[in-house]
Amino acid sequence: MEAVRTGVIGCGAISPIYLQNGSVFEDYTIVACADKDLDRAKARAGEFGVPRACSVDEILADPEIELIVNLTTPEVHGSIGRRAVE
Numbered sequence: 451m452e453a454v455r456t457g458v459i460g461c462g463a464i465s466p467i468y469l470q471n472g473s474v475f476e477d478y479t480i481v482a483c484a485d486k487d488l489d490r491a492k493a494r495a496g497e498f499g500v501p502r503a504c505s506v507d508e509i510l511a512d513p514e515i516e517l518i519v520n521l522t523t524p525e526v527h528g529s530i531g532r533r534a535v536e
Contacts, residue, residue, distance in 0.1 A: 453516055455515050456517045458483040458484070458519045459521065460485060460523070461483055461485040461493070468519060480500050481501055481502060482512065483495050483500050488505060502526075510534060
């Protein structure tokens with residue numbers, strides 16, 4: 451079974467533990483991260499060896515990403531989650 455290609459949305463304070471532990475599991479691999487602040491996404495990607503940083507719209511539109519980890523703040527968490535499911 452191939453690892454599930456995973457994207458992380460939200461590169462703030464809680465993201466380091468998810469990005470660090472993402473490499474521990476063989477069932478999924480984090481292939482991209484996104485944030486409303488693209489510079490923050492790029493910094494986290496570089497820090498944790500994530501191959502790609504992009505905008506929220508780009509990560510949600512990427513057909514290669516099979517799973518989204520939603521680490522956004524409460525005020526946008528629901529809307530991002532809904533967009534990911536759609």
